[in-house]
Amino acid sequence: MKKFFSLLLLLLATMIVAPMTFAQECDDEIGCVVLEDGDPISIATMLTISGNTAFLGEDSAGGVEIAVEQRDGELLGREIEIVEEDSGCSAEGGQAAAQRVASDEFIVGVIGTNCSSAATAALPILSEAGMILFSSSATSPSLTSVPDDGGVYEPGFYRTAHNDLFQGAIAAEFAIDELGASRLATIHDGSPYADGLQAVMADTFTEMGGEVIFQGAVNVGDTDMNPILTDIAAAVAASETDGPLVLYFPIFEPEGNFIAAQSLDVPGLEDAILFGADGILVESFPENTGQDAALGMYFSGPVVQGEAYEEFLALWDEEIGGVPPAGFHAHAYDAANILLDAVAEVAVEGDDGTLVIGRQALRDAITATEGYEGLTGTLTCSETGDCATGEALGVFQLTEAEFTEDAWPPPVVWLPGVGMVEMEME
Amino acid sequence: MNQNWIEDFSWVDLIINVLRVGIIVLVIVGSFNTLASGRFTGEQWLSLVVSGLAQGSIYALIALGYTLVYGILLMINFAHGEVYMAGAFTAYFLADYFNRTGFLNNYPLLAIPLLILFAGFISMMVAILLERVAYRPLRNSPRLVPLITAIGASFFLQYTFRGFYGSGFKSYPTIDILSGSIPGTNVPLNQVVVFIFALVLMLGLYWLVEHTRLGKAMRAVSEDKEVSSLMGIDIDRIIVLTFAIGGALAGAAGVINGLYRPQGVNFFMGFIPGIKAFTAAVLGGIGNIIGAMLGGLFLGVIEAVGPNLVLAGLGVPGANQLKDVIAFTMLVLVLIFRPQGILGERLAEKKA
Numbered sequence: 001m002k003k004f005f006s007l008l009l010l011l012l013a014t015m016i017v018a019p020m021t022f023a024q025e026c027d028d029e030i031g032c033v034v035l036e037d038g039d040p041i042s043i044a045t046m047l048t049i050s051g052n053t054a055f056l057g058e059d060s061a062g063g064v065e066i067a068v069e070q071r072d073g074e075l076l077g078r079e080i081e082i083v084e085e086d087s088g089c090s091a092e093g094g095q096a097a098a099q100r101v102a103s104d105e106f107i108v109g110v111i112g113t114n115c116s117s118a119a120t121a122a123l124p125i126l127s128e129a130g131m132i133l134f135s136s137s138a139t140s141p142s143l144t145s146v147p148d149d150g151g152v153y154e155p156g157f158y159r160t161a162h163n164d165l166f167q168g169a170i171a172a173e174f175a176i177d178e179l180g181a182s183r184l185a186t187i188h189d190g191s192p193y194a195d196g197l198q199a200v201m202a203d204t205f206t207e208m209g210g211e212v213i214f215q216g217a218v219n220v221g222d223t224d225m226n227p228i229l230t231d232i233a234a235a236v237a238a239s240e241t242d243g244p245l246v247l248y249f250p251i252f253e254p255e256g257n258f259i260a261a262q263s264l265d266v267p268g269l270e271d272a273i274l275f276g277a278d279g280i281l282v283e284s285f286p287e288n289t290g291q292d293a294a295l296g297m298y299f300s301g302p303v304v305q306g307e308a309y310e311e312f313l314a315l316w317d318e319e320i321g322g323v324p325p326a327g328f329h330a331h332a333y334d335a336a337n338i339l340l341d342a343v344a345e346v347a348v349e350g351d352d353g354t355l356v357i358g359r360q361a362l363r364d365a366i367t368a369t370e371g372y373e374g375l376t377g378t379l380t381c382s383e384t385g386d387c388a389t390g391e392a393l394g395v396f397q398l399t400e401a402e403f404t405e406d407a408w409p410p411p412v413v414w415l416p417g418v419g420m421v422e423m424e425m426e
Numbered sequence: 427m428n429q430n431w432i433e434d435f436s437w438v439d440l441i442i443n444v445l446r447v448g449i450i451v452l453v454i455v456g457s458f459n460t461l462a463s464g465r466f467t468g469e470q471w472l473s474l475v476v477s478g479l480a481q482g483s484i485y486a487l488i489a490l491g492y493t494l495v496y497g498i499l500l501m502i503n504f505a506h507g508e509v510y511m512a513g514a515f516t517a518y519f520l521a522d523y524f525n526r527t528g529f530l531n532n533y534p535l536l537a538i539p540l541l542i543l544f545a546g547f548i549s550m551m552v553a554i555l556l557e558r559v560a561y562r563p564l565r566n567s568p569r570l571v572p573l574i575t576a577i578g579a580s581f582f583l584q585y586t587f588r589g590f591y592g593s594g595f596k597s598y599p600t601i602d603i604l605s606g607s608i609p610g611t612n613v614p615l616n617q618v619v620v621f622i623f624a625l626v627l628m629l630g631l632y633w634l635v636e637h638t639r640l641g642k643a644m645r646a647v648s649e650d651k652e653v654s655s656l657m658g659i660d661i662d663r664i665i666v667l668t669f670a671i672g673g674a675l676a677g678a679a680g681v682i683n684g685l686y687r688p689q690g691v692n693f694f695m696g697f698i699p700g701i702k703a704f705t706a707a708v709l710g711g712i713g714n715i716i717g718a719m720l721g722g723l724f725l726g727v728i729e730a731v732g733p734n735l736v737l738a739g740l741g742v743p744g745a746n747q748l749k750d751v752i753a754f755t756m757l758v759l760v761l762i763f764r765p766q767g768i769l770g771e772r773l774a775e776k777k778a
Contacts, residue, residue, distance in 0.1 A: 052694065054593045190747060217747035221698040223687055226477040227730050228746035231738070234465045253595050254690035261689055265614050288597040288689050
């Protein structure tokens with residue numbers, strides 16, 4: 001009997017002491033992801049899978065897929081599992097997707113969202129849960145500015161997408177220095193992305209000595225743009241300065257198509273220079289808008305160049321097929337790589353095969369990213385999560401080839417700090 | 427006398443009267459300010475009105491489908507916007523084919539009616555299928571049941587067509603003879619053509635309902651189903667035909683819309699026009715055919731002119747983003763003055 005008790009005691013003691021001696025402990029202030037032997041490392045994507053902006057989601061998802069593929073789907077000898085959520089391009093979608101992701105304690109971080117509206121709603125939930133939200137295409141300035149400055153930043157947010165403070169500024173610089181514009185009219189669609197971008201563009205334009213004659217908005221879903229275009233024509237007639245007019249509309253398809261196409265029919269806007277942004281810099285834009293309206297139109301947007309990028313495109317054609325449908329696949333690829341590298345850096349493996357990833361340690365590791373050579377340039381993350389430095393931006397112009405030969409993307413005609421770029425003749 | 431006044435006093439009446447006066451004052455002040463500022467020229471107003479009429483005639487054609495079905499079944503067919511989408515989206519592929527072969531621009535007078543017929547046929551088939559599968563089994567259930575089914579059917583159709591044709595945007599080809607504007611004005615020719623096409627279809631429907639045996643049967647069924655069946659009218663057949671006519675008009679509207687506003691063809695394109703057309707039908711007096719036509723045209727013109735005329739005059743910033751506010755405020759305004767709509771529902775004793 002005595003023997004039995006001592007055996008029992010020994011057994012109990014082993015049960016209590018064993019995990020303490022062999023497994024890693026979590027000493028992270030906001031918690032850890034603890035994976036048993038053989039568990040996969042989970043990252044989530046929250047992209048727009050349905051709706052009008054699904055092309056943005058396909059674009060970023062491809063970038064993540066290739067980043068994972070290049071590691072043979074493995075990290076630290078474990079499988080990388082991707083949990084896909086549809087965040088849509090709206091606050092409601094972002095919130096719902098974030099709730100689902102936050103309830104899964106094994107997810108280390110999220111690549112997403114595509115749209116600033118979805119990111120704004122998702123961020124508080126994911127930040128509270130200790131997770132990372134790493135965006136490839138949410139560009140609104142408010143996301144990386146702290147609440148004291150009127151922003152919505154919360155710890156855990158990072159992006160490889162450029163901040164629209166850069167994009168709006170280079171758009172204004174191009175309009176004034178290269179196009180010689182003196183008057184500007186802007187149209188947004190009420191989304192944080194479009195509203196933020198046109199505001200930066202208009203402010204910079206004014207600072208540089210131009211006159212902003214009109215700032216208006218349309219609804220998502222409007223098809224008749226004649227009223228707002230007529231309003232702009234009236235503003236043009238009423239403005240005191242004379243000189244080239246730029247119409248900047250950083251919105252999405254199909255409202256962007258309607259504005260470009262219908263501007264032809266509005267007297268007074270015949271000579272307006274049409275200028276869009278990365279939201280409508282998509283392959284279907286030229287065909288849908290028509291050559292009459294869109295030939296020669298300018299777009300501000302991300303410019304990714306270089307040998308590594310050419311290799312990436314070849315991989316894309318091989319794995320997914322064709323060309324990426326929008327301009328943020330390389331950003332998603334870089335974001336996924338920075339996240340996975342950071343996980344590899346901070347994960348601690350115990351003797352019994354458990355893997356412990358500290359959530360605060362992970363954030364610190366990403367924030368410490370400096371001089372990372374990605375496809376989108378040299379990335380250095382700021383305290384508030386801006387990893388892009390705004391160097392990978394430029395202005396594109398539609399040429400005949402995009403209409404007749406299905407060429408994509410259009411040629412880059414201007415780079416900040418460089419000026420006009422000679423077009424490559426093919 | 428005084429006593430009576432106090433007894434008759436009702437807060438609801440007072441609030442409604444204050445609303446009536448308030449809205450009228452706002453509209454008058456806004457319009458006056460804008461017109462006095464001379465910001466827009468006469469030509470610009472003309473172009474706004476014409477583009478509003480073109481948009482309104484599309485609303486009207488779709489609204490007829492709502493109103494016909496309501497007239498007979500007292501049911502709102504919320505999937506009707508998707509019936510419109512089905513025709514417009516499917517006919518896009520035929521239009522694209524015609525364009526590639528050169529048929530569209532060589533024989534536009536033949537190609538356009540063919541496209542309209544094709545889209546009408548597709549939408550008609552979808553509408554008939556909808557009636558058979560989604561509504562007929564529920565005809566005797568409470569009124570809420572088919573309403574919810576309609577919303578489900580609407581999602582079903584959207585995502586089925588997304589499965590067929592993908593989620594990207596398409597554009598109808600432009601037709602050479604319709605481009606350019608009416609000589610001497612800024613009014614685009616295609617908008618006028620759209621208006622005329624729609625008007626012909628609407629008059630055709632009016633003639634059908636008022637002057638044919640089928641129309642007589644439809645009117646009889648909408649008055650009283652039981653009695654008409656006693657008179658030897660096949661109720662099921664009339665209901666199917668009503669859905670078919672409404673669907674065909676919606677499909678035709680899809681192509682007519684593509685003639686002057688080619689962009690934005692995708693699986694979601696029926697949603698907003700569907701809501702607007704429903705508004706138009708209510709505005710004109712639901713169940714009333716002429717009412718739906720007037721309601722559609724009225725809504726289109728108000729949407730086009732309203733923001734620049736009323737809201738800009740009141741100093742509202744970003745007036746054009748509030749187009750829908752104007753449209754639905756007008757709806758509220760009309761319903762405050764005439765709860766039955768502009769022309770009123772044609773009610774049989776039994777319905778009222």
